[in-house]
Each structure stands twice: as C-alpha cells, then as structure tokens.
Amino acid sequence: MSKGNPEYLNCEVSRRSFLEMGVKGGGALAVASSLSLPFQVNAKSEPALVTRDDGTKVSYSACLVNCGSRCPLKVHTKDGVIVRVDTENGINDAVMGEHQIRPCLRGRSVRWKTYNPDRLKTPMKRIGKRGEGKFVPISWDEATTILADKLRYTIDKYGNEAVYYQYGSGSTGANIQGRSAGKRLLGLMGGFLDQYTTYSTASIGVIEPFLYGSPQASLLSDIRHSDFVLMFGQNIAETRMSGGGQITETFDALRQSGAKVVIVDPRRTDSVSAFNATWLPINPGTDAALVAAMVHTMLTEELIDEAQINRYAVGFDESTLPDSAPANSSYKSYVLGLGADKTVKTPEWASQITGIAPQEIRQLARELTAAKAAWISQGWSAQRASNGEQTAMAIMLLPVITGQFGRPGTNSGNWGGNVSYPLKKLPFKNPVKASIPCFLWADAIMHGSKFTSKNSGLRGAEALSQNIKFIWSYASNVMMNQHSDLNLTHKILEDESQCEFIMVMDNHMTATARYADLLLPDCTSVESNDLVDNSYASGAYHYFIRLQNAIEPLFDNRPSYDVFAEVARKLGIEEQFTEGRDVNGWVEYCYEETRKMNPQSNLPPFAKTDGMGVVDRRLADSSKYVALQDYRSDPQANPLKTPSGKIEIYSERLATIAQEWTLPDPKWDKITPIPEYVPVREGVDGDPELLKKYPLVLTSFHTKGRTHSTYHSVAVLREAVPDTLWINPLDATSRGIQDGDLLEIFNDRGRVRMAAKVTPRIRPGVVSMPQGAWRKTNKDGVDVGGCINTLTTMHPSPLSKGNPQLTNLCEVKKV
Structure with a gap:
C-alpha cells in the first residue's frame, strides 16, 4: 500500500521548473499558451485499461469538483505511484458526441493535488482555541467514538434540527464516496437540518419559478x-x-x-x-x-x-x-x-x-x-x-x-x-423537513430558533426549534473561506457556547479545516471506487464513469463510507447503514440499478466494466430541449x-x-412584483456616505487555476495562474499604482493583500479579485492569502436569502 508522497512531489515548484515540466513532463500540464482552454490533442487508440511491459498501469478516475463538468482522468501509475494523468480515449473527435472529454489544467494536475504536502494524513482533534489550527493525532477508533458520542449527545440534548449538514462542493459528482454517505448516516439517526439553494445560483433559482x-x-x-x-x-x-x-x-x-x-x-x-x-x-x-x-x-x-x-x-x-x-x-x-x-x-x-x-x-x-x-x-x-x-x-x-x-x-x-445521465445514487432519507437557505447558516448559529418562513426563508416548518449546535462539514471549504465577512464569521465560530462541535472531513488543511474540533482525512478521487454521472455543465453530452482507484489510500486515510459505517456501528445502526454492502458492493448495486433505468443503452454487466472509464455516452438532440417550445406552440394546451x-x-x-415578509433593511431590501431596477447599498448609486469612504465597487471572478477553493494549494497552478487584483489604469494612476505592485484592498469588514493587475479589461470604478484563494491572516489581522470573502458582505439578497458577494465597496492602496 502506498503510504506517502513520492519524493519528487514533496517540494514547492518554481516558475522555471514548472515550465520545464510542461515541456518534459509528458502530459502533466500544458505550457503557457495552452492554459486558456481545454487541451487540443488527437484521441489515441490505446485500450482503456492496460499494464505495460515496464510495469506502468493505467486506470480511470475523474475530477470531482464544482466546475459543473465531470472529466474522466486516465491515471498512469508505477509501483503504486501516479506518474502521469492523461485524457480518456474518446472515439472520434470529428463528431460531436464521440469526442474526447478533455480535462483542463486543473484536472490534469490531480497528481499534484493528491501528493500535496498539505494532505491530511491521520485523524486529529483540536487542542488549541478554535481556529488556531492546533491539533494532535488520534486513532481512527478514538475519532469515530468522538463523532458517534458527540452526535448522540447533540441529538439527545437539542434535537435533530441542531445538527446542520454544511453546504459544500469539494466532492461534487461523487456518489457512494460523496456527501450522500454522511447524509445517509444522519438520516438514520433521525435526520438533520439541511439547506436549499446554492452559493452559486440562489437568486436565479428562487426567482425563476x-x-x-x-x-x-x-x-x-x-x-x-x-x-x-x-x-x-x-x-x-x-x-x-x-x-x-x-x-x-x-x-x-x-x-x-x-x-x-x-x-x-x-x-x-x-x-x-x-x-x-x-x-x-x-x-x-x-x-x-x-x-x-x-x-x-x-x-x-x-x-x-x-x-x-x-x-x-x-x-x-x-x-x-x-x-x-x-x-x-x-x-x-x-x-x-x-x-x-x-x-x-x-x-x-x-x-x-x-x-x-x-x-x-x-x-x-x-x-x-x-x-x-x-x-x-x-x-x-x-x-x-x-x-x-x-x-x-x-x-x-x-x-x-x-x-x-x-x-x-x-x-x-x-x-x-x-x-444528466439517469444514474442510481446512494439512497438516503432525511426525516427532518425543515431546511434553511444555505447562505444563512452562520445566522442560524446565533438566531436559528427565531427563523421563520417570513423572516429567514425557512422551508418545511413554521419555525426552527433550535440554533445550530453541531456542524457536519464534508468536502466543504465554505465555513471559513467561501462564506462572507470572514472576520465576523470567525467571531461566531470561536464562541464554543454557540456552535458546540464542528466535524470537518477533507483532503487538505484548508482554511475551514483549521476550525474543526474533529478533523478527519478523506481519500481523493484517485484513491476511490465510485460511479458518477456527467454533472450539470456538460450540456447535450451526457455519460457516466466508473471510477476505479488508481492508487491505494495514502497515509492513514480511509474512504468516507468506511468511516461512516464504523460510526454507524458504534451508534447501533450499522446494518441499516450498510445493508450488507461495502463501497464496491454499493458501486455494483448502483450500476445494476442504472442498467435497469436505461434499458435502451444495452449496458454490459458490471463485471465487464473493469477499466472502461466512460461506460456510456450520449448526445442529446437540442431541438427537443428548446426552452418554452411547447408553451409557445400552444399556450392553452401547455400551460406553465x-x-x-x-x-x-x-x-x-x-x-x-x-x-x-419582514426584511432586515427596508431601505435597501426590496421585493417587487415586476423586475424593477433596485439600487444596492454597496453599488455605484448606493449609500452616498459609504461611497465617499470606499469609492470602488469590488467584484470577484472564477480563476482558471481553481474551482472555487479546490486546487488552490497546488503550486504549479498558482505559478500558472497567479492571483491579482484587476484595476483600470485610470483608477491605478490616481492612486499611484503600477502593474505588479503589492496592494491592500480594504473596507469596514477587513483588509486583503494582493498584487495589482493594471488593465483596461475592467471598467473604471470597478476592481475585481479571483475568488477561492485560501484565507490566511498575519499577526495584524490582514488576509495575506488573498481571500476576497474577508471583504464581502454577509447581508443576503431579499427573497432567496442568497449569496450577495459581488456587491461590495472598497478602497485600494499601495503597500
């Protein structure tokens, strides 16, 4: 079993060595000119699963992050170590629907993510103040006992609504090895407080109906x-x-x-x-x-x-x-x-x-x-x-x-x-009907018992019975990185009389992991067996992938399903949780159920899918998916x-x-029956006094080097796609700023440092930061990690109670 990092990956990577790897590394990453868009190479005719004469093995995994795509990864290993990551074979690149599903630079760097020095290696429990990041290693037996005991204690004392399953997207697309396993366990314990909407789509998802x-x-x-x-x-x-x-x-x-x-x-x-x-x-x-x-x-x-x-x-x-x-x-x-x-x-x-x-x-x-x-x-x-x-x-x-x-x-x-490809997922039920907008979890720690449908968007119940006391955070860096106003969030979380217990399970020591009371290491996708679909952004092209672990779990890591099965055993519900199946048993079960759901595809038996990677692929006819097509043709026969x-x-x-409804700020919060233009407090025509103090509108964008915060700690990606603040030359000149200068971006919520990118590609009066960088504060409380959410507002949108992180005011100065 492979238990540690290959020596050649236990180092930081310089820009020169990174560029050399692009030339010499045989597919690890593309060099500068190829970083913008997916790789453009011809499909190969190599069989899907092989063991070569030199002992190199090839197997299939996938990139399971929240970009909305689901790219298969052909992983080459030798002596139990990943040596290269390639694209899947495809069929015929000249034909849409038969073309290769090529991963971008992020997916192609999965080996660097897997062998990163910040990988969590063993279960740990907190010994310092919450947020200090001080832990001691413990055994899996102690870790699962702590989790079982804290879960039982919280439910017995406060009820199931006090247990909150945190929103997160670090394992988006994972099935048996994803979020469902934890929700299945919590459901068997009587349920949990869940969330609805997403940090990405809250407002559009709620208003469209x-x-x-x-x-x-x-x-x-x-x-x-x-x-x-x-x-x-x-x-x-x-x-x-x-x-x-x-x-x-x-x-x-x-x-x-x-x-x-x-x-x-x-x-x-x-x-x-x-x-x-x-x-x-x-x-x-x-x-x-x-x-x-x-x-x-x-x-x-x-x-x-x-x-x-x-x-x-x-x-x-x-x-x-x-x-x-x-x-x-x-x-x-x-x-x-x-x-x-x-x-x-x-x-x-x-x-x-x-x-x-x-x-x-x-x-x-x-x-x-x-x-x-x-x-x-x-x-x-x-x-x-x-x-x-x-x-x-x-x-x-x-x-x-x-x-x-x-x-x-x-x-x-x-x-x-x-x-989406019709794929059977690991089943779970949640007896708790109440759910909150995913963006309001921090407020629910302090005021959850006051939540109603008319002041906080509560669904499934007239009111919550209890504030949040237990946070279950799986594959999620939301808590202290992707949420807003992180200085305020820190103050909420460091008060242990409010949220009494935080369990974090992840691959890396993220900004959120530092706030765990119990910190558990998870396996990555290349260490896992699973069955996943094409997710939500492959468009007309839909398919599913069988993942087979390319390497054994590193260090003392265990698959999340196995960990939760052990917790279930200690809670006396192991039989209900596993139904007699291990991970591979559930993969086979979900596959055979998927065969039944898709009789037209004539899928092979499970035993014949070893090494297939992409098991089935289809291309939808877009003419059958035209929005409002039936309604337009006959609105009486096809009412909305x-x-x-x-x-x-x-x-x-x-x-x-x-x-x-009761809105927190009637002056600025508006719900109207028609789509009016409503000014925002932190906008170009917002609060005049605030604009005098902070005259620049601050927004964010998605960087090619990360998917939200996933892949942030991969040095080669930070070299390839450095984080910079976009600022227009007019705004830069008036502040004495030149391209590359170290800047401090600040408002009443915090201060962040980042280098300047002076460019006419952003309109005057607006500055923009890449989102997802990991928060890291120095002794003066300045975020030198470059996380925009140190600066973003926590005031939610009026109707969906959604993410408002692209409406902020700030000022910028040269350090």
Whole structure:
C-alpha cells in the first residue's frame, strides 16, 4: 500500500521548473499558451485499461469538483505511484458526441493535488482555541467514538434540527464516496437540518419559478440556429473549461451559425476574446436598469409585438394585470414612468447608472429585436448580488418581450441547459423537513430558533426549534473561506457556547479545516471506487464513469463510507447503514440499478466494466430541449406551472410576499412584483456616505487555476495562474499604482493583500479579485492569502436569502 508522497512531489515548484515540466513532463500540464482552454490533442487508440511491459498501469478516475463538468482522468501509475494523468480515449473527435472529454489544467494536475504536502494524513482533534489550527493525532477508533458520542449527545440534548449538514462542493459528482454517505448516516439517526439553494445560483433559482413556473433553458448547442447571441456575465471560456462540456458545444455552435455575440460584463473576459464578441462594460448590479432602457427603446421605436407579449404573459401592460394589482403597476408603466417612481427609463437615465452609452443601449435593443433567432442567456455572477433576484428576472424578461423564446436558436434568459445521465445514487432519507437557505447558516448559529418562513426563508416548518449546535462539514471549504465577512464569521465560530462541535472531513488543511474540533482525512478521487454521472455543465453530452482507484489510500486515510459505517456501528445502526454492502458492493448495486433505468443503452454487466472509464455516452438532440417550445406552440394546451398558467411578468405571489415578509433593511431590501431596477447599498448609486469612504465597487471572478477553493494549494497552478487584483489604469494612476505592485484592498469588514493587475479589461470604478484563494491572516489581522470573502458582505439578497458577494465597496492602496 502506498503510504506517502513520492519524493519528487514533496517540494514547492518554481516558475522555471514548472515550465520545464510542461515541456518534459509528458502530459502533466500544458505550457503557457495552452492554459486558456481545454487541451487540443488527437484521441489515441490505446485500450482503456492496460499494464505495460515496464510495469506502468493505467486506470480511470475523474475530477470531482464544482466546475459543473465531470472529466474522466486516465491515471498512469508505477509501483503504486501516479506518474502521469492523461485524457480518456474518446472515439472520434470529428463528431460531436464521440469526442474526447478533455480535462483542463486543473484536472490534469490531480497528481499534484493528491501528493500535496498539505494532505491530511491521520485523524486529529483540536487542542488549541478554535481556529488556531492546533491539533494532535488520534486513532481512527478514538475519532469515530468522538463523532458517534458527540452526535448522540447533540441529538439527545437539542434535537435533530441542531445538527446542520454544511453546504459544500469539494466532492461534487461523487456518489457512494460523496456527501450522500454522511447524509445517509444522519438520516438514520433521525435526520438533520439541511439547506436549499446554492452559493452559486440562489437568486436565479428562487426567482425563476415566479416568472416561468419551473426552470427553463435551451441547450447551448442550439446556438447553431441563432443569428444573434446576448450574454450577461456569462464567461463560459473560463468557468466551463472541460473539453467535453459547454465550451466545446458553444464553440461548435458558433462556428456553424456565425452569430454575432455581445457580452455584458464589467470585465473583458476570455469569453469576449474567444467568441470575438462585442464587449459592453457595465457597472455591477445594474443589469435591470439596462434591460428597462432597452425595453423603453423597443416601445418608443415600436420594435416589439405587444399583442404577442400579452398572448403569452400577464403584467406587461395594464390590460393583463391581475385584479389585485394597483393601477400603473405593469412593467410597461414602470418603463414609461407611469409607475410609483415616476421615472422614465430612457437610455440616458440608464447610462448614468450602468456606464453604458445611450446610443449603445439603443443599438443593442435594435439588434436584438431585428434578429431572426436571438439567444439570450446569463451567467450566475450578475445574480450573486444584493439585488440578485431583480437582476436575474429582468434578464429573463428580455426573451419574453422580444418574442425570442420557444423557437430554434432561442433561450429563456437563463444559463444554457444540461442533460444528466439517469444514474442510481446512494439512497438516503432525511426525516427532518425543515431546511434553511444555505447562505444563512452562520445566522442560524446565533438566531436559528427565531427563523421563520417570513423572516429567514425557512422551508418545511413554521419555525426552527433550535440554533445550530453541531456542524457536519464534508468536502466543504465554505465555513471559513467561501462564506462572507470572514472576520465576523470567525467571531461566531470561536464562541464554543454557540456552535458546540464542528466535524470537518477533507483532503487538505484548508482554511475551514483549521476550525474543526474533529478533523478527519478523506481519500481523493484517485484513491476511490465510485460511479458518477456527467454533472450539470456538460450540456447535450451526457455519460457516466466508473471510477476505479488508481492508487491505494495514502497515509492513514480511509474512504468516507468506511468511516461512516464504523460510526454507524458504534451508534447501533450499522446494518441499516450498510445493508450488507461495502463501497464496491454499493458501486455494483448502483450500476445494476442504472442498467435497469436505461434499458435502451444495452449496458454490459458490471463485471465487464473493469477499466472502461466512460461506460456510456450520449448526445442529446437540442431541438427537443428548446426552452418554452411547447408553451409557445400552444399556450392553452401547455400551460406553465404559474398560478395563471402564463409567463408572469407581474407576480401576485411576489406582491404578497413583499407585503408579508419582514426584511432586515427596508431601505435597501426590496421585493417587487415586476423586475424593477433596485439600487444596492454597496453599488455605484448606493449609500452616498459609504461611497465617499470606499469609492470602488469590488467584484470577484472564477480563476482558471481553481474551482472555487479546490486546487488552490497546488503550486504549479498558482505559478500558472497567479492571483491579482484587476484595476483600470485610470483608477491605478490616481492612486499611484503600477502593474505588479503589492496592494491592500480594504473596507469596514477587513483588509486583503494582493498584487495589482493594471488593465483596461475592467471598467473604471470597478476592481475585481479571483475568488477561492485560501484565507490566511498575519499577526495584524490582514488576509495575506488573498481571500476576497474577508471583504464581502454577509447581508443576503431579499427573497432567496442568497449569496450577495459581488456587491461590495472598497478602497485600494499601495503597500
């Protein structure tokens, strides 16, 4: 059994040695010019599982992180050590649906992640103050006893709602070896307090059903039928880097259609360059103002068919308003200045807010309405804001008003859709019905017993019975890295009279792991056996992968399922937990159930899948997944799942919520029945006094070198993709800042240090940091690790109680 790091990986990597590895390492990583997008090499005809003459073995694993893709990894080992990571074989790169699912630079660096010096090697318990990161090693017997005893104690004293399963995405896609095993154990103990929504999609996920009744999206491959593409903050070239996923099908579709692309974003992203797009640099959080001004142009220049809008939607004009709605509360009245604010939403009005010139707003409205088939979509950045619901709904309104929905080449205004392979998952049940918005867990430690549906978005119960007392954190760096206002979060967590016990299970000593009371080492995907699907961002291409451990578990690490089975034994529920199966038994069970679920695929018996990697792959026909296609063809025969059966531009449900809910800051928190532009406190037209103190809007972006915080500690990726603060030359010059200078970015919540990237690729007045860097504070409390969430607001969005981390104010100075 392999128990430690290969000697050649037990070191930090210099830039020179990193670049040399790209040339000499035979596939470990690509060098500079190839880092932007997935690797472009020809598929090989080598068999899937081999043992070569030199003793090298090849087996299949996968990259299980939260990029939304699910890339298989062909792992080469010798003497129990990973020597190379390659792409899967594929079938025929010339044919979509048979092409290789190529991992990006992150997945290809999995051996560096596996053998990283910060790997957790043995169970540990805390000996210092919480957060100091002081631990002592303990045995697995002691560790599982502590976990069983603390779990039983918490449930007996406080009830099951006091046990919270923390949101996290470090093992996204894992099945038997993922989050389900822990939830299965907790469910058998009577259940746990769960969460809903995600840190990525809270606002859009909650608001969309008010407009459409249910999620609606076309596949990105349908862009092949488009002649105009409008994307809001959608950076596919950097956030969807898998060669088998949405970036591949978007490129393919654009090559076929030749459509003009316009991207609205505060940054000139790599997607703007990759798609040869027109860039409209917008002030963060102001998209709804842009939409309103575009609609004003469409109305005043008679570019839209209002009768058609009224056929499919309610609330666009006064004639289709529900009886409960006040006069002049339609969206048309709002745009024309007849509503409560008496403000006409002209392009000149919007220009002062968005920073986009009036003529550019008018031109965009004209091009959009003139298109034969316009694709409109949004990434998730715009809705991760204090007014995220308004932004998301406004963008989704554009296809409705322009009639660009329900036909080939059109979309719903949401991100492009995805088809998932029907795969059997490890089953679990949670008897506790209450769940909280995932972003409110820290508040629930302090005030959970006061949570209701009308003040905190509680679901499944009228009120919570108890504050959170026990946190189960598996494969999650949310607690002290991906959450907001980390200095405040630290103060909440260090008070052990509030949350009494924190269990963390992870691969690495992350910022969150340092706050554990009990810290357990987990196996990585290359040390695991599992069965996983294609996740949520492979688009039309869907498949599933059989993972077979390439190496034995390192150090004293154990598979999470085995650990939880031992805890179940000590709690007296082992038989119910395992049902007589070990990990491999569950993999075989889930596979055979998947065979039954997919009789048309003629899948081979489990015994014949050794070494297959990708067991089955399919390509969906995008024409069958056009958003709102059936509804457009016959709205009476195919009503939506809204109360009216139509698209609800004016929502009576939202009007009721606005009257009944208690919002923490009535001055800035707004819920409206139509998608109005609502200024945010920390925005370009926010609190005037705060803007004087902190005149720069701070946003974040996804870096190619990490998936959220996963892969952050891999030195070669930090060398390849260094973290820098993007700042416009105008803002830099006025502060005496030059490219490469060490900066301090600060506001009332904290201070962060990071090098400057002075670039015209970000609009003036806005600065942007890559998200996911691991928090690390010095003796003065300054975050020298570069974690943006030291600075981000914890004040949630009004309706979804969602992540607002892209609406912050700050100032920047040279250190």
